[in-house]
Every structure is written in structure tokens, then in C-alpha cells.
Amino acid sequence: MPMLLIKGFYDVKGSQPDGDTVHFTAENPAEWGLVGGGPGRAVEHSVVGRAKLRLDAVDALETHYGANRVHQPLRFAHAARDELLSRLGFTDVRRRPDETVTATTPDTVPGFVLTRGTDVHGRCIALAGHGTAPAASGREIDVDVTVLRTTVNHHLLTTGLVYPTFYRSLFTGLRGEMAAAAKEARDAGRGLWPSDVTTTGAKITGLASLTDNVVVLPKLFRRLVDHLHLGTMPPACFPAFLAGVGDRFSILSTGERCLGLHRVVEVTNGRTVRMTQPPEDLLFEDA
Structure with missing residues (x-):
């Protein structure tokens, strides 16, 4: 499955990350323009290249949904959020009572995203990678099951802390692997599945x-x-x-x-x- 690779870093200060959304800053902000999303569906980003990612194929329990900011059981909502940030490489995250991040250790962590488009809110729909990217930024690479298994998305499913939620933009082979990871976690009684x-x-x-x-x-x-x-x-x-x-x-x-x-x-x-x-x-x- 060909997907665009963009290098950059994760920086969550001032944001309210949850188990399936997180901020990412591209090293080259112009590369956001390479992300296909249809008319009027460009990735929304700041001048320095900071954008919000929506993790593909997974859905975490809500921490603040809608105008009234209602949540699902926070035990699992927070567990998914904390696992996401830990997997990316943040070892200490401090927050205000409204869940806005005030400081992290380290301040930023290097990473990359693999993407094919955006959602209606201008968020980049992505597989989130951490550490060293497998190829040059701004180019498409073939994402197979081996690459998929290195992503945070796949990891979250293996922990049982998120639900599989599939859209047509994800190729069949990758979707099958994600479904298998979710079923294995459910059968093993991990994370939220027993509840x-x-x-x-x-x-x-x-x-x-x-x-x-x-x-x-x-x-x-x-x-x-x-x-x-x-x-x-x-x-x-x-x-x-x-x-x-x-x-x-x-x-x-x-x-x-x-x-x-x-x-x-x-x-x-x-x-x-x-x-x-x-x-x-x-x-x-x-x-």
C-alpha cells in the first residue's frame, strides 16, 4: 500500500491528546501540501508545520466529546492516551485539570507519519511512527504488514486499549492485520475488552x-x-x-x-x- 512519509517530531505541549489524536510537526511544512484529501480538505497546520493527527484504523474511548465535553469511562480513555504518549517516547507528561499538557520529558520526540489523506476536520489521517523513519521524507513508500507492525496504531490494538474502526482508505491487507491484532487482544482479555x-x-x-x-x-x-x-x-x-x-x-x-x-x-x-x-x-x- 503506497503511503506518503513525512518526517518531523511530536510536541504535545498546549494540547489535549487522547488515545487516537496527537500533534505532529513536519520538518518541512510544505510537505503537508502533498497529502491528498480532495477539494477543501488540505491538512490544517501552523506556519511552523504543526498539525493534528487522527490515528488511522483505531478509536479510543472519548475524553472530551462534543460541546459539553462528555467522556467515556476515564480508566480506559486515559490508559489509551498514556500508552500512546509512552510509545511515542514521552517519559513524563504534566497536565492541568482540564487535561491540557503543560510540560513533557523530553520536550519533543522525533518521528514520522504515513498517510493517504485527511478527514473533514483537516486532521491528517495517519499511521504514527516513532524514531527513525524508514525512508526519505516527502516520498511515497510501500507500507506492508511488517511496516504496519512498527506503528503506534498497531501497538495500541495489541494492548487492547482501543477499538478497531476501519475506513475504506486503508488497504485490505493492512486492515486484515489490524483486525487480527484486535481479535488476539480481545481473546487474551487485554485492556478494555473484558469490560x-x-x-x-x-x-x-x-x-x-x-x-x-x-x-x-x-x-x-x-x-x-x-x-x-x-x-x-x-x-x-x-x-x-x-x-x-x-x-x-x-x-x-x-x-x-x-x-x-x-x-x-x-x-x-x-x-x-x-x-x-x-x-x-x-x-x-x-x-
Whole structure:
């Protein structure tokens, strides 16, 4: 799979990194212009080349979602964030109460990103590498499973601290490796998996159940929060809400193309929400 390699360094001071987003500064800011993303979807970056990365193929529990900055159970949300920063090479991270980083040791760590595009928010969708880059910056390289296994994205899946969440921009071979890593972590009971109720059923009694107790796929969490904030429909109406949102995805095991997560979500007993397919069996349209 050909991907653009950009060298630079990670610098998280002044930001609020979580388990799947982190700031990266390109050595040559002009190289951000090489990242394809379609009209109006260039990588947003500062004059010195600092940009926000969205880690490809993984989704960590939310630490501050939406205008109300709601979170998922922080035990796992913070564990994913801390593992990400540790894997990059930060040995000490200090924060304010609002989770803004005030200082790190070291100040920056060298690294590189492998990318094929951006999301609708101008973030670079990337495989995050640390240390010495395997090739020259500003050029495309072939990213195979061997290279993939060196990335932070793959590492986070092996720890069981993030969910696999796939989009069409990731090639089939790499996606298969990421799915295998997630399944192995789940089977071994690592990280969040023993607490996960995405497919077994989450009892939703209000927002507090989502923020404090329920461990589910973050995409499902975000849709549940948006539904609850409407304040007018009970959980039993959640499938109708999902149909209106209209997420586009395919079920990999059947090849079925779907519009709306109501195709893979059911509500029983009026309050128990579950997905009928595991996260790695879903392939979402690119954001």
C-alpha cells in the first residue's frame, strides 16, 4: 500500500491528546501540501508545520466529546492516551485539570507519519511512527504488514486499549492485520475488552451510565450521546435516530452495504443497546 512519509517530531505541549489524536510537526511544512484529501480538505497546520493527527484504523474511548465535553469511562480513555504518549517516547507528561499538557520529558520526540489523506476536520489521517523513519521524507513508500507492525496504531490494538474502526482508505491487507491484532487482544482479555459490552448489550439509564460505566465502541457512544442530548426520545427510539444520521458502511462478512447504523444496532427491554456485528466487521465510508 503506497503511503506518503513525512518526517518531523511530536510536541504535545498546549494540547489535549487522547488515545487516537496527537500533534505532529513536519520538518518541512510544505510537505503537508502533498497529502491528498480532495477539494477543501488540505491538512490544517501552523506556519511552523504543526498539525493534528487522527490515528488511522483505531478509536479510543472519548475524553472530551462534543460541546459539553462528555467522556467515556476515564480508566480506559486515559490508559489509551498514556500508552500512546509512552510509545511515542514521552517519559513524563504534566497536565492541568482540564487535561491540557503543560510540560513533557523530553520536550519533543522525533518521528514520522504515513498517510493517504485527511478527514473533514483537516486532521491528517495517519499511521504514527516513532524514531527513525524508514525512508526519505516527502516520498511515497510501500507500507506492508511488517511496516504496519512498527506503528503506534498497531501497538495500541495489541494492548487492547482501543477499538478497531476501519475506513475504506486503508488497504485490505493492512486492515486484515489490524483486525487480527484486535481479535488476539480481545481473546487474551487485554485492556478494555473484558469490560466491553458493545455486542453483549449496554443498559442505558441516562448520560451518567455512558460516562461512568458503559464501555462501548466510541462511534456508538457518540451516537448515543447525540441522541440523549435531544432529550425528547427514549432509548427505544435510538434505531430511528440512527437511520436519520445515515452512517454509510459495509458489513465485511456479508458484503452488504448499509445506510444507517440501525442496520446493526438493536434495542431490547426498552433500554439495552447492542451492536449485532463486532467492530472489525464494519467498514465505514471515508470521513
